[in-house]
Amino acid sequence: MTQVPEITIHQVAKRYQTLTALTGVDLTIFPGEFVALVGMSGGGKSTLLRLIADLEQPTSGQILFDHQSREAAAPVIRVMFQEDRLLPWMTVLENLSFKSTDAKTKAAAVQLLALVELSDYADAYPGQLSGGQKQRVALARALMSHPQILLLDEPLGALDALTRRKMQDLILSICRQQQLTTILVTHDVTEAARMANRIVVMKDHTNLAEFPGPRNPHDARAVGTVAEDALQVILHETPTQTAQELSSVS
Amino acid sequence: MQKSMTYSTPAVPRPHRQRPALTAALPFLLPVAVVLLWQLGSSLGWLSSSVLPSPWAVVKDGVTLTLSGELPKNLSISLYRATVGLLIGGGLGLFLGFINGTSRICRLLLDSSIQMIRNIPHLALIPLIILWLGINESAKISLVAIGTMFPVYINTLNGIRSVDPDLLEMGRSYNLSRHDLFKKIIFPAALPQILVGIRYALGVMWTTLIVAETLSASSGIGYMATNAEDYVDMETVVLCIVIYAILGKVSDLVAKGFEALLLDWQTTKRSEAA
Ligand SMILES: Nc1ncnc2c1ncn2[C@@H]1O[C@H](COP(=O)(O)OP(=O)(O)OP(=O)(O)O)[C@@H](O)[C@H]1O
Ligand SMILES: [Mg+2]
Numbered sequence: 001m002t003q004v005p006e007i008t009i010h011q012v013a014k015r016y017q018t019l020t021a022l023t024g025v026d027l028t029i030f031p032g033e034f035v036a037l038v039g040m041s042g043g044g045k046s047t048l049l050r051l052i053a054d055l056e057q058p059t060s061g062q063i064l065f066d067h068q069s070r071e072a073a074a075p076v077i078r079v080m081f082q083e084d085r086l087l088p089w090m091t092v093l094e095n096l097s098f099k100s101t102d103a104k105t106k107a108a109a110v111q112l113l114a115l116v117e118l119s120d121y122a123d124a125y126p127g128q129l130s131g132g133q134k135q136r137v138a139l140a141r142a143l144m145s146h147p148q149i150l151l152l153d154e155p156l157g158a159l160d161a162l163t164r165r166k167m168q169d170l171i172l173s174i175c176r177q178q179q180l181t182t183i184l185v186t187h188d189v190t191e192a193a194r195m196a197n198r199i200v201v202m203k204d205h206t207n208l209a210e211f212p213g214p215r216n217p218h219d220a221r222a223v224g225t226v227a228e229d230a231l232q233v234i235l236h237e238t239p240t241q242t243a244q245e246l247s248s249v250s
Numbered sequence: 251m252q253k254s255m256t257y258s259t260p261a262v263p264r265p266h267r268q269r270p271a272l273t274a275a276l277p278f279l280l281p282v283a284v285v286l287l288w289q290l291g292s293s294l295g296w297l298s299s300s301v302l303p304s305p306w307a308v309v310k311d312g313v314t315l316t317l318s319g320e321l322p323k324n325l326s327i328s329l330y331r332a333t334v335g336l337l338i339g340g341g342l343g344l345f346l347g348f349i350n351g352t353s354r355i356c357r358l359l360l361d362s363s364i365q366m367i368r369n370i371p372h373l374a375l376i377p378l379i380i381l382w383l384g385i386n387e388s389a390k391i392s393l394v395a396i397g398t399m400f401p402v403y404i405n406t407l408n409g410i411r412s413v414d415p416d417l418l419e420m421g422r423s424y425n426l427s428r429h430d431l432f433k434k435i436i437f438p439a440a441l442p443q444i445l446v447g448i449r450y451a452l453g454v455m456w457t458t459l460i461v462a463e464t465l466s467a468s469s470g471i472g473y474m475a476t477n478a479e480d481y482v483d484m485e486t487v488v489l490c491i492v493i494y495a496i497l498g499k500v501s502d503l504v505a506k507g508f509e510a511l512l513l514d515w516q517t518t519k520r521s522e523a524a
Contacts, residue, residue, distance in 0.1 A: 055423055078424070085420040089438040089515045097433055098426065125515045144423070 004031040004148040004181050005065040005075050007052065012061035014047050018245060021047040023205050026059070033157045034193035034213075038230055039202035045185040048202070049151050052183065053079045078147035082154045084134040086126040086141075093122040096141050105144075112140040116170065132163040139171065142179070150175060152184045168195055169224070187233070193217075193226040201233050209233045303485045308492065311485035320474070328459060328470040331387065335394025336455050340448060344400040347406025351440070352432065357407075358444070364403065372397045374463055385466040390459065397458040398451035405447025409440030443511055449505040456498055 007029040014022040022044045037045045050056045052063060054077070055071060058197055066074035086095050096109035113119050116136040126134055135155055142150060152171070156164045172195055175182045186192050192199045194217055202208045211229055214222035285305050291297040292304030299307065315321035346364065350357040375396065383389040413436050421435045463472025471490050478486035510517065 053423060055419060079420075081416070081420065083416060085416055087417065087435065087438070089441075089513075090434075098424070098430065127515065141424075 003066075004069075004179065005073055006031055006240055007149065007181065008046075008064040008067065009052070010062050010064065012048075012058045012063060013042070014051060014056070015059045018086040019207050021219040022051075022058075025206055027207050029181060029183065029199065031181055032179045034184070034195060034197045036171075036196035036199045036213075037183065037202055038187070038189050038192045038199060040235055041187070044205050045202050046153055049079070049153050049183060049185055053077055053151050054151075055079070069080060075149055076145060077149045078142040078145065079114060079151045079153065080135075080138050080142040080155045082157055083214075084126070084131075086134055086137055088126050091123050091125055092118060092129070092178045093222050095126065096144055108144060109133045109140075109147060112143055115143075115174065116140045132159050132167065135159065135167060139174075141166075144175065144180075148178045149181045149183070152182065154185050154187065157187070163169070164191075171195070189227040190223060192230065193223045199226065199230050201230055203234060253406065268518070274391075297369075300484065308488050309486050312489050315486065315489070321489075324469055324471050324474045328472070331390045331458050331470065332394060332455050333392045335452060335459070336398050338391065339395035339398035339455075340402045340451055342395070343402030343447070343451070344406055345432055346399075347410065347444075348401045351407050352391075352436070353411025361407070364396045364400075368400045368404070372458065376462065376465060380466055385468070390462045390467065390470075393462045394455055396460050401450040401454060402444070402447045405443045406440065407452070409443030409447075410436055412443070413439040442509075444515065445505065445509050445512065449502065449509075451507055452501040453498065456494060456501070460494060 007027075009025050009027040009029075011171075012022060012025040013020070017136045025048060037048065039045055047056070051058050056173065063070065065075045090099060091104075093109050093113065096112060097105045110119070110122070113122055116139055118133060118136055118140070121129060121133065121137075126137065129137065135158075138155065156167050159167060168191060171182075171184075174180075184192070184195060193214060196213045198213060200207050201211075201213045203209075211226055216222055256299065282473070288297070290306045292299065292302070292307075297304070303311075344359065350361050350364075372393065376393065379389050379392055383392065417435050417439065418431065421431050426434065458468070460472045463470040464476050467473040471493055475487055475490035477488070478484075
């Protein structure tokens with residue numbers, strides 16, 4: 001595997017017709033870093049992720065990989081979406097290999113299924129799996145082509161607290177072990193604080209603030225403190241605007 | 251008939267709790283009871299044989315016509331016309347549905363014209379087709395082809411156009427080639443709807459063929475019925491109607507079999523998980 005590239009987001013803006021989703025985003029993400037994007041709904045988190053993933057193009061500004069264009073650097077980026085987006089007509093194993101007949105691809109799929117502890121379900125269809133199992137398949141699929149950059153858009157939003165916690169640990173261990181750069185979008189500040197090296201708060205259509213993750217992610221109190229700090233910024237940084245919105249409604 | 255061409259996709263059957271033997275027998279109960287009542291009515295003289303011959307008389311007629319070779323000959327020529335017509339019409343419908351579903355240019359160029367032609371009842375074309383092609387095989391086959399093309403076309407197009415865009419986005423971001431996108435995402439996603447179209451086309455196929463054979467033919471089941479009508483041969487007329495019912499049912503069963511085979515992923519539910 002080639003060296004994981006540094007991602008530079010430079011003055012990126014994204015507009016949909018008259019609606020501004022992002023403006024003036026400047027952010028550097030270092031190789032192997034685990035960054036969490038948190039913020040209010042509609043704050044532009046998914047949009048930023050989609051721009052990095054090349055699913056959409058920025059209206060202005062640029063995203064560079066090791067200071068090169070996307071075409072030159074050709075980073076291997078995989079997205080794990082909020083919904084599992086598994087193909088219901090393929091078995092779990094085929095969802096990883098896309099029915100490739102290549103022996104190496106198949107072997108890799110078998111190996112990754114073991115990693116997410118779903119070897120027993122290789123021949124099951126997604127319709128036969130629970131929500132958490134489906135997300136594990138989606139995670140395994142995202143890891144199939146040895147991504148350098150893994151983008152996670154609230155992949156755990158629909159899971160119960162226990163399953164969610166287990167998935168967090170699974171993702172963390174895999175990302176550390178494979179030294180991927182990971183960007184996780186989440187509503188849950190505690191999840192962000194538990195998992196990330198750095199927490200970026202998206203607000204007012206830009207990256208407004210950031211916090212380092214707790215030094216010891218197993219220290220629940222440290223995690224709580226960081227989460228609370230992030231929450232305070234999300235909620236109160238511009239109280240006047242919220243007040244205005246409230247008064248204009250009434 | 252035209253409006254209901256796009257059905258919703260077949261629903262997943264619910265597990266039922268009745269005893270399997272009883273459940274399997276239940277659909278046959280009504281037809282068997284009707285035939286028994288009919289036979290009883292004929293035997294007791296309530297039903298005059300000039301109005302409706304008894305089931306037994308119809309069966310006897312069927313045996314005679316089979317032994318004389320008349321029924322097998324007419325049946326096979328009808329089956330031949332139906333199959334060839336469906337293959338041509340269905341093939342064209344699939345092809346047009348695929349190109350219009352995947353290419354915007356093709357869709358803009360062709361779809362509105364096809365939709366316009368679709369609104370002409372294809373049986374209205376019978377006089378024109380007879381004038382053009384006479385009463386030979388190609389006339390009947392063309393009519394079946396025209397009739398079956400539209401339901402297949404519409405359902406194929408509809409199936410392809412309603413593929414979940416999220417799955418397509420996933421496929422693209424996972425670097426699937428255009429060919430793989432079609433083969434592994436678009437086609438399987440559209441398949442249930444395509445099969446609905448084919449099943450509908452099977453119904454249209456028989457109706458068209460019967461009308462065409464009744465109006466202009468010198469062979470086939472439809473011709474057999476018209477011919478019998480001329481000789482006031484009630485048994486054969488009823489026999490032909492029964493044969494239509496059986497043919498319709500058989501093609502429906504074949505279509506259902508294909509659905510079960512091709513869409514096994516739809517019916518495998520969590521209860522059957524490993
Ligand atoms: N394809 C689109 N067309 C028009 N507007 C869009 C589109 N995608 C996003 N937006 C708008 O851009 C803004 C940011 O959306 P985005 O999905 O990035 O928010 P988010 O932070 O991910 O929110 P959530 O936490 O609810 O997922 C929203 O106001 C949204 O309505
Ligand atoms: Mg979002």
